[in-house]
Every structure is written in C-alpha cells, then in structure tokens.
Amino acid sequence: MSPRNPLSAFPLAFLLVLSFLPARAATNTADRLADFFQAGKIRALILSGRCNHDWRTTTPHLRQLLVDSGRFDVRVEEAVDGINAETLAPFDVLIMDYGGPRWPATTEKAVEDFVRAGKGLVLAHGAVYHFSGLSVLTDRHRSVDIRETPWTAFREMVGCGWDTPPPKGFHGARHTFPLTFTKRDHPITAGLPESLTATDELYQGMRVLPHAEVLARSHAPMSRGGTDQDEPMLIVNRFGEGRVFTTVLGHELAGMWEEAFRIPFVRGTEWAASGKVTLAPEACGPRHTTHSIRTLVVTGGHDYPTSFYTVLEGHPDIVWEHARSNADAFRGDLRNRFDVLVLYDMSANLDDVGRGHLREFIEAHKGLVVLHHAMADYQGWEWWWREVVGGRYVTKEEPGFKASDFRHDEWVAIEPAGPHPITSEIGPLRLFDETYRGVWTAPGIRPLLKTSNPTSDEVIGWISPCALSRVAVIQPGHGTESHRHPAYRKLVQNAVEWAAGRRQ
Ligand SMILES: [Zn+2]
Ligand SMILES: [Zn+2]
Structure with a gap:
C-alpha cells in the first residue's frame, strides 16, 4: 500500500458521495410516485412470472385476495430480473410467487436492502425453496435445470428452508389436514380459531433457523407419505428492521382458495408490511358484501x-x-x-x-x-x-x-x-x-x-x-x-x- 497523498482522498470522497445517491434517488422515487397509489393503502408488489407452480393463475388470485381486503394497493412484476432499489422504493411489502433462477446481483441486493431497511417480505409455498441450490424446475412446459449457487442471504432473510433434499421427499400426497396454530399471541394468529383446514401439499423436513418463529404446524401422517412429525407451516422472521412471513401452503389455486391459506396470507402480508394486523378473517376473501x-x-x-x-x-x-x-x-x-x-x-x-x-x-x-x-x-x-x-x-x-x-x-x-x-x-x-x-x-x-x-x-x-x-x-x-x-x-x-x- 502506498502512502496516501491529499489527491488520492479526492476520488474516495467522490465515491462516498456517489454511494449515497441510490438511497436519495429511491426516496425521491417514492415521493414522486405517491400520487399514483391509492391513499392510505399498503403498497404491495407481487414478484412473479416464473415458477414450477402455476403462477399464471395463482398470482391474479393473490392480487385479488389482497385487493378485496380493502387494505392494499397491489402491483405485479412478471419480469423480476430488472428491478432495482428504485423499483422497490415506493412499496411496503413484496410477495414472492416466484420460483426460478437467481436474479442479477443488483436485484438480489435491492430486495435484501428493502427488507433490512424495515419493509416486508411474504413467501408462498414453492418460493421458500428457490434460491436454495436444490431446484430443478419445470415451468409447466419444459424442465429447466437451475441448480446453482444458493443465495445465502435469502435463507437468513426467510429463516427457513431445506439444506438438502429431505429423505422422505419435500412433501407427501396432497390431502386435507388441519393447520394448527401453535403460537396464538402473534398479531397474525391472535383471535383466530385453534386451527383452520387446508387441502394442499404438506411440506416436511424443513429447517427453521433459531431466530425465526413458527406460528402454525401440521401433522404429516405416514399414511400420506409423511414424516409422522408436526411440520412447520407458517413462519415469521426478522431480517434487519424488516419482517418476513412465510406460508408453505398454496400449491395451486384450489389450495389457495382454502381459508388455511387465505386468512394467514392476507393477515401475514399486512403484518409484514406494517407490523400490525387490523384485518378480520372475514376480510381475507373471497369478498362478501354487507350492502347487497x-x-x-x-x-x-x-x-x-x-x-x-x-x-x-x-x-x-x-x-x-x-x-x-x-x-x-x-x-x-x-x-x-x-x-x-x-x-x-x-x-x-x-x-x-x-x-x-x-x-x-x-x-x-x-x-x-x-x-x-x-x-x-x-x-x-x-x-x-x-x-x-x-x-x-x-x-x-x-x-x-x-x-x-x-x-x-x-x-x-x-x-x-x-x-x-x-x-x-x-x-x-x-x-x-x-x-x-x-x-x-x-x-x-x-x-x-x-x-x-x-x-x-x-x-x-x-x-x-x-x-x-x-x-x-x-x-x-x-x-x-x-x-x-x-x-x-x-x-x-x-x-x-x-x-x-x-x-x-
Ligand atoms: Zn407445490
Ligand atoms: Zn331478441
């Protein structure tokens, strides 16, 4: 290392100034776009457009659930690779209905920074294991091998996932089972009944990191190819100042129609965005009217x-x-x-x-x-x-x-x-x-x-x-x-x- 001279400090200072620019630009973007969102609503962005599950039907459903609750203004991004800090700046919460290859470094960093800075992230079903280096995807039309280096910060951020393929498989046969709330004093679960009914894949053998918290479990019966264990189904995590909610339910539209998916998903999205839950279970779709x-x-x-x-x-x-x-x-x-x-x-x-x-x-x-x-x-x-x-x-x-x-x-x-x-x-x-x-x-x-x-x-x-x-x-x-x-x-x-x- 050569001794510093006064001139070499100049580019350094210049770089420091530059490093502040993205954050300032992001704030400006949020301000500039404020009029294009519905006042007083949580701004949600669904990341979609690629998945081995049927995102073409599930993403519109997720959007409708959130919109019908009356609490959210929702946008959908189906070409995720190009997003950066400015794209995300106006939003309060991201919902991942995505399962595909890793994103460019700028995008992954923007998502990490978004959550770390105090915003929300919600994952549904398959989104929990992408970026883990385990996936071979079928985009419903063709198989795409995307075994790749895991995105390690993603696991930290989500607080759960698979390290290796579980010996009994990722899930048993789809069937109807209770989702039992094991932590009932969390804002997402407070006031809900002891359990709700799911008809879905029952993910099993997932590792929950020590800093994450399990809100609900379901028993995976051996008769359905399960582990005979009470498996984690709803997981919350803190990442920096941000909040992350994961439901491993939601294999397809029919699964997402069930109240065991809908109610925690909509309430979990509100919590991830704001830290609070105001939405009653009845507000978590399908919309019914009181003034017909x-x-x-x-x-x-x-x-x-x-x-x-x-x-x-x-x-x-x-x-x-x-x-x-x-x-x-x-x-x-x-x-x-x-x-x-x-x-x-x-x-x-x-x-x-x-x-x-x-x-x-x-x-x-x-x-x-x-x-x-x-x-x-x-x-x-x-x-x-x-x-x-x-x-x-x-x-x-x-x-x-x-x-x-x-x-x-x-x-x-x-x-x-x-x-x-x-x-x-x-x-x-x-x-x-x-x-x-x-x-x-x-x-x-x-x-x-x-x-x-x-x-x-x-x-x-x-x-x-x-x-x-x-x-x-x-x-x-x-x-x-x-x-x-x-x-x-x-x-x-x-x-x-x-x-x-x-x-x-
Ligand atoms: Zn599935
Ligand atoms: Zn006629």
Whole structure:
C-alpha cells in the first residue's frame, strides 16, 4: 500500500458521495410516485412470472385476495430480473410467487436492502425453496435445470428452508389436514380459531433457523407419505428492521382458495408490511358484501342463451335471484325482499294478483331495469307501458300504433345520448345484436343510448319519466355476443346500481 497523498482522498470522497445517491434517488422515487397509489393503502408488489407452480393463475388470485381486503394497493412484476432499489422504493411489502433462477446481483441486493431497511417480505409455498441450490424446475412446459449457487442471504432473510433434499421427499400426497396454530399471541394468529383446514401439499423436513418463529404446524401422517412429525407451516422472521412471513401452503389455486391459506396470507402480508394486523378473517376473501343490491331477474316467454346468466357476474354488490316466469315472480309481495327488478321476460299477461304485487313494488319507489324483449311485456296493461316503462315494442298493429319490427345479426354502433350516471363510464360501443324499429316511446323519456344503424330506432335506451320509481330501459341484449361484451355488462350493472339508488 502506498502512502496516501491529499489527491488520492479526492476520488474516495467522490465515491462516498456517489454511494449515497441510490438511497436519495429511491426516496425521491417514492415521493414522486405517491400520487399514483391509492391513499392510505399498503403498497404491495407481487414478484412473479416464473415458477414450477402455476403462477399464471395463482398470482391474479393473490392480487385479488389482497385487493378485496380493502387494505392494499397491489402491483405485479412478471419480469423480476430488472428491478432495482428504485423499483422497490415506493412499496411496503413484496410477495414472492416466484420460483426460478437467481436474479442479477443488483436485484438480489435491492430486495435484501428493502427488507433490512424495515419493509416486508411474504413467501408462498414453492418460493421458500428457490434460491436454495436444490431446484430443478419445470415451468409447466419444459424442465429447466437451475441448480446453482444458493443465495445465502435469502435463507437468513426467510429463516427457513431445506439444506438438502429431505429423505422422505419435500412433501407427501396432497390431502386435507388441519393447520394448527401453535403460537396464538402473534398479531397474525391472535383471535383466530385453534386451527383452520387446508387441502394442499404438506411440506416436511424443513429447517427453521433459531431466530425465526413458527406460528402454525401440521401433522404429516405416514399414511400420506409423511414424516409422522408436526411440520412447520407458517413462519415469521426478522431480517434487519424488516419482517418476513412465510406460508408453505398454496400449491395451486384450489389450495389457495382454502381459508388455511387465505386468512394467514392476507393477515401475514399486512403484518409484514406494517407490523400490525387490523384485518378480520372475514376480510381475507373471497369478498362478501354487507350492502347487497338484492335483485330479482325475471325470464320466461322468450328463449335466450344461458350466457344471459353471466351479465351480472363480477359485480361485488349485486346478488340476484331468478324467477323463470312472471307468474312465479309476482306471486307474493316483493317489497321487503328486493331492491331492483330486472325484466328479461316477454310476457303477454299477468293476473290481477301479479299486477297488484308488481304495482306495489313500483309504488314503493323500488328500481326497475327493462332489458331487450321485456320492452314488449303486457301489451294489454296500458299503465305498465305508458306510465312505468315509458315505451313499448308494439307486437301487433292496433289503432294509433303501428307494429314495431326487429332485425337480427346487426352491428350496432352505440353512443351515450348525454351525460347520465348509467353511461358515465361507458364510451361508444359496438354490439352485434338485434335491432328494433318503430318502438313507441312516451313523451318525456330521457334518452340514454343512441345509434344511427338504419334498421334501428335512434334511441335504444332511456330513463322513463315515471315519477314513482327509477326505471331504466336498455334495448340491446339479444344474444351471447352482447351478454359477454364487457361494456354491455357494465351498462346493465350500472343500470341496476342506479335503479337501486346507488349511482348518482
Ligand atoms: Zn407445490
Ligand atoms: Zn331478441
């Protein structure tokens, strides 16, 4: 070593300054991106995109579980190799649904530094043993031998794993078994029942490092190829200032559907991110609603493809029952049972009892959505089509009313007719549907949808002037092409929300 001279200190100082730059840049990145996250939510990043397990189905499920809890804003990274400290800076917690080759040194260091600095890391199932030097992977399409040098800091960070392949194999046969909480005063397990049921692979022979803590175990029965031991299933660890949660459950989507996976996973992610758990087990998916829009869907009198049953799918708050005829639907008082009626029937008649109940429902200011051929309902009940629906597909010519006509298999370019809560998120859309022409409409309807298709009336959706109830009419909806169209589904779901008074 040569004696130091004043000049040699200069580059050293310069390097020291440089070494502070990444941290400052990272902080700036978090600040700069703050507006792009939902305020007050935990920012979670799922690392995925490569695994011998089916990440293409499990990653979306993990994301949904976290989002549905209401506590997380979630992003997914499927090309993990390029991430660095700046990528991670805005996040509070990383979730590994990854199992593949080691990452570049920059990425591995960024993850280590992220956790060490006080943030969270969560591992599900197979993620626990990758980077251990043991894996030969099958990416579901082909085998990839990735036996490589273990990432030693990873083991320290996670606090558990396999040093060598266990003599009885990594797990026995998949079966249903209890996950028993052995440490019940940890924030993740506090208040949970003694055990939850799993249907999954039961990992065995894993070594838990002394500084890690086991929260739950499951017995691995010899009859299922197990070790006859109580194996560690949920593990927490501290790494620097950070928190790490591992669940070894979650072989595939079905396993991840079970509460033994869901509840600890969602609560464990909250703990890893924040050190606290506020989420009740009920918040740990699948989402259920406490403020449902109770909807009765009426069909009958006209055939339709079963795709119609999917139109209300995916809306978290719409729950619906189905009446297969108007006689079934209006046999009793509906006022206390339903908020909205969706008519997709084509009914010529309704007896006096049925009319009475339907009328009571409308007079109770409940909501009504009339779809497609239901525009031809009750030709002989003038109050219905004139006062309530505000329109009528005229099935047969009669004095003062020319018969309407229809045409199948038309491309219909549709635009919102003006601003309205039902169409506020709907732009122009194009449906392959049936058109109606010569539909009678009441004076005072508020147009919702219009088209310039020459085989169609111009206005093909409206709000009725009916003062008793919120009534929306949507003409399209003949077949599968519309039922499956995301914009059509959104339109109908918006109409149900609006009819329920939930969409202003
Ligand atoms: Zn597995
Ligand atoms: Zn039709």
